[in-house]
Amino acid sequence: MKPADRIKKLINKSDVTTSSQADNRILGDALEHLEKLKQKKLATTQPNIWRTIMKTGTKKLAAAAAIAIIVLGGVTFWPSGGSDNGKWWLGPPAAWGQEIMAALDTIKGVTCREQTVLVMSDGSEHTSSTWDILYVSSDSYRRDIYDGDFLREIQWYVPDGSGTLQHSIRYDLKSYFTHTGEGGFGNHDPVERMRFYVRLLDEADKLLGETVIEGCNCVGFEISAGKYGDNPENWVDCIWFDTETKLPVRMEKHGRPVTDQPDKTFTTIQDQFDYNPELSADTFIPEVPEGFINAHPDEIKASKEKEQKE
């Protein structure tokens, strides 16, 4: 045997057993420093300590919505009250829009629900069985995708150096997939979208009036998507504000085309907003459940299809 192989074999066969005393000393001290690091981080980013309100399943959504209502009901960003008749939205949007923007700047995190509604040629609507819960903090984004009551997938977008680590786990395929991409998660950020609409309110096409959403009195505005980008005029967006807190409670995008089905459109609805919720510290920490395989969902589907054909 070559000396190099011999030494390699010796190294490979070498082993140590550590006592709990040694483990406690090494790991214990490292953990102690990790706690210090956490405390230091907490001191600088206090509002990011969150407690889980919505952990799993649709059953808890109702509870989350109820909490959201309580939270929203209890927070008033506008001590000045607004116009004489209390209908602040009838005043110039430049003034109250600025107040909303300032309030949005103070938001450290949001959770909300996102649903898609398919609109048929006869105008009938079918809500997709797939819906999401979005968790957004100042630097991270998480999307829990449900199919009915079944949590099918979780996607995380978390900062990783100059890029964003995108990690997803598929419960239906028992798989996970990770890659680091460029840029952030801006397109997914509902708060960013709120800001975008508020900036456009000067150009709103329609005041939708008042209605009750999730138990709150709300006022809505309609803006044609033609007001931004190269979008057609029949793409319509709506945003609804709580008349008391002035925070958005619902956003809708209507009239978007369905690929290969020209007679249908779809509507995306974001609602059940919860501002500054307390979430558990691990909400934005990507997980790999025990036994899940590392593969892209497309690869798994292709291999399953191949198996079925054979």
Next chain:
Amino acid sequence: MEDKLLVLKCKRGSRDALGRIYRKYKSDLLILAIALLNEKSAAEDVVHDVFVTFVQSLEKFRLTGSLKGYLLTCVANRARNTNKAKQRQQNVVPNPAVPACSCANGPSQSIICNEELQQLSVAMAQLPYDQREIVMLHHQAAMTFKAIAESQGISVNTAKSRYRYGLDKLRLILDNEAKK
């Protein structure tokens, strides 16, 4: 990819992730430290310091290669410093009786080495430190001579020749051991 996630979790303060990294690599790190220092308590100190420093630097840490390789390099660097400090001490204080192999399983049972590790440690102790380090880094950490040369501030040719000398000497040592 799992290491990247574990590091990310650690960055977010996950105790479980740190525990998993420790359990995953503690043997490799201790084997390297023991082979380099030929002393269990010093090896334990080195691995301890490496983990503590790793946590302390987590905020700025970004994993670009393998986590195992990174941690093994940290162990090698620390072991080199420990060895230098030990040499300085021995130059000042009369050399105490150093046991032929202080990694043998004596009364201190905090780290127990198997027979192969004891054999490895005895053999390595007979090599000059520079050769020992290159042999271990090349074989255990799977580091290229170029990477080793860069980490030690020497030329690639020097790293290669030190490796060759080390390997030749190890062959003789192991042959002699086998004859006994």
